[in-house]
Amino acid sequence: MTKLKCTVAYDGSRFFGYQVQPGKRTVQREIETALARIHHGREIKITASGRTDRGVHAAGQVFHFESPLSIPPVNWTKALNSLLPDDIYICRTELVSPDFHARFDVKMKEYRYRLLTRPEPDLFRRFYTLHIKTPLDLQKMNEAAGSIVGTHDFSCFCAANTDVKDKVRTVYHLDVHQEGGDETIICIVGNGFLYQMVRIITGTLLAVGTHVLPPPALSEIIAGRDRQAAPKTAPACGLTLWQVTY
Amino acid sequence: MTKLKCTVAYDGSRFFGYQVQPGKRTVQREIETALARIHHGREIKITASGRTDRGVHAAGQVFHFESPLSIPPVNWTKALNSLLPDDIYICRTELVSPDFHARFDVKMKEYRYRLLTRPEPDLFRRFYTLHIKTPLDLQKMNEAAGSIVGTHDFSCFCAANTDVKDKVRTVYHLDVHQEGGDETIICIVGNGFLYQMVRIITGTLLAVGTHVLPPPALSEIIAGRDRQAAPKTAPACGLTLWQVTY
Numbered sequence: 001m002t003k004l005k006c007t008v009a010y011d012g013s014r015f016f017g018y019q020v021q022p023g024k025r026t027v028q029r030e031i032e033t034a035l036a037r038i039h040h041g042r043e044i045k046i047t048a049s050g051r052t053d054r055g056v057h058a059a060g061q062v063f064h065f066e067s068p069l070s071i072p073p074v075n076w077t078k079a080l081n082s083l084l085p086d087d088i089y090i091c092r093t094e095l096v097s098p099d100f101h102a103r104f105d106v107k108m109k110e111y112r113y114r115l116l117t118r119p120e121p122d123l124f125r126r127f128y129t130l131h132i133k134t135p136l137d138l139q140k141m142n143e144a145a146g147s148i149v150g151t152h153d154f155s156c157f158c159a160a161n162t163d164v165k166d167k168v169r170t171v172y173h174l175d176v177h178q179e180g181g182d183e184t185i186i187c188i189v190g191n192g193f194l195y196q197m198v199r200i201i202t203g204t205l206l207a208v209g210t211h212v213l214p215p216p217a218l219s220e221i222i223a224g225r226d227r228q229a230a231p232k233t234a235p236a237c238g239l240t241l242w243q244v245t246y
Numbered sequence: 247m248t249k250l251k252c253t254v255a256y257d258g259s260r261f262f263g264y265q266v267q268p269g270k271r272t273v274q275r276e277i278e279t280a281l282a283r284i285h286h287g288r289e290i291k292i293t294a295s296g297r298t299d300r301g302v303h304a305a306g307q308v309f310h311f312e313s314p315l316s317i318p319p320v321n322w323t324k325a326l327n328s329l330l331p332d333d334i335y336i337c338r339t340e341l342v343s344p345d346f347h348a349r350f351d352v353k354m355k356e357y358r359y360r361l362l363t364r365p366e367p368d369l370f371r372r373f374y375t376l377h378i379k380t381p382l383d384l385q386k387m388n389e390a391a392g393s394i395v396g397t398h399d400f401s402c403f404c405a406a407n408t409d410v411k412d413k414v415r416t417v418y419h420l421d422v423h424q425e426g427g428d429e430t431i432i433c434i435v436g437n438g439f440l441y442q443m444v445r446i447i448t449g450t451l452l453a454v455g456t457h458v459l460p461p462p463a464l465s466e467i468i469a470g471r472d473r474q475a476a477p478k479t480a481p482a483c484g485l486t487l488w489q490v491t492y
Contacts, residue, residue, distance in 0.1 A: 010369070011370055088369075091366070123255055123334075123335045124257055124303070124374055126257075126332060128370055
């Protein structure tokens with residue numbers, strides 16, 4: 001058996017999220033279906049760095065799988081892409097040691113949230129950005145971001161419906177910057193993220209950027225460990241799992 | 247009756263083109279359905295600057311219609327957008343004089359063709375760009391473009407299945423430039439375009455850019471007036487009707 005690590009991009013718009021669910025079109029199911037075809041019907045399970053929710057995109061999600069076949073990595077990439085639908089694309093495949101684990105070995109994950117910041121919507125970016133008509137105060141957003149960076153119990157930024165006990169995570173980097181004239185990007189890097197954490201942080205930074213919440217409130221919200229204290233969750237469409245580092 | 251001129255953007259990906267066809271989802275049908283709802287079921291016909299083919303997008307298509315209702319233009323925009331699907335967006339509505347005609351009064355049309363010019367595809371732009379893996383020689387493409395600018399019989403760039411007799415058109419401007427690091431844009435402005443003319447010109451410029459066709463061949467191809475002499479038609483997905491000038 002050889003163990004392979006794949007980096008995959010997907011457009012989350014038409015998936016019910018990453019993880020297999022009965023009767024739903026999911027990224028995992030599409031990839032496992034393609035792998036089964038390559039293995040003449042034999043079921044091959046894949047393990048990703050983590051799930052992404054319905055509507056969330058990936059530019060660099062990572063998964064591993066094991067195969068009895070001896071195929072050079074570059075041919076795995078070609079074979080999978082020839083079988084996958086047009087909203088999933090394998091960027092590269094690498095041979096990894098038998099003890100590599102796509103979830104347990106994650107060192108850092110980077111997410112990016114794209115905001116379309118101009119008065120008019122843009123239908124060509126409707127699946128990939130959140131449209132914010134009002135101007136955003138980037139200086140205040142970055143000030144608030146400074147309070148989020150570091151190791152904290154992030155209960156305040158975790159959706160209620162989760163069974164994760166330990167809510168301490170480290171955010172290494174969080175910044176808000178403009179790109180391409182009419183987009184504002186929220187870029188966040190951490191050792192791991194709680195359920196909907198990036199989308200709740202985005203919602204919180206949007207409240208700061210529109211002067212609904214003053215930046216100093218962030219430290220209190222984090223210290224309070226209460227999800228109810230943080231603003232609402234931003235929608236999935238603007239979010240992309242950008243890269244996973246091992 | 248008042249006459250109104252609307253500027254409309256649409257994502258052509260999920261339409262069978264602009265023009266009404268029995269049983270098909272088209273841009274015209276969606277807009278006329280929305281207008282009928284505003285007019286309590288009364289049929290209101292719209293007239294556009296011209297059709298766009300299946301898969302072709304628009305950033306600034308224009309149409310006119312007449313209505314017995316007295317609604318301020320800005321409210322027409324809001325009312326239509328509230329009824330239209332998410333892949334059509336009315337940018338603005340203006341009152342025009344009774345003799346305005348969206349097709350007959352066109353002075354210039356601008357089309358843009360987006361090429362994704364890098365080795366890797368980008369699934370987030372798969373509906374809006376044509377992916378060209380090989381590097382393009384922009385200098386040669388612009389040299390060839392120079393032969394297309396001007397007033398010519400463009401039979402060589404007209405798809406066979408058309409009943410248009412007069413194939414003389416004027417191209418005012420045609421250039422090829424890079425944008426945003428990994429895109430190459432073909433921008434063309436003319437007083438009118440024959441059936442699939444922009445897509446055939448794009449295919450021809452791609453043949454020049456990949457050194458299949460030398461730039462001086464363009465003058466001969468145009469003079470020959472034979473569609474068979476020009477390279478193949480580029481796909482619809484990269485093309486956008488950018489703006490219409492009256």
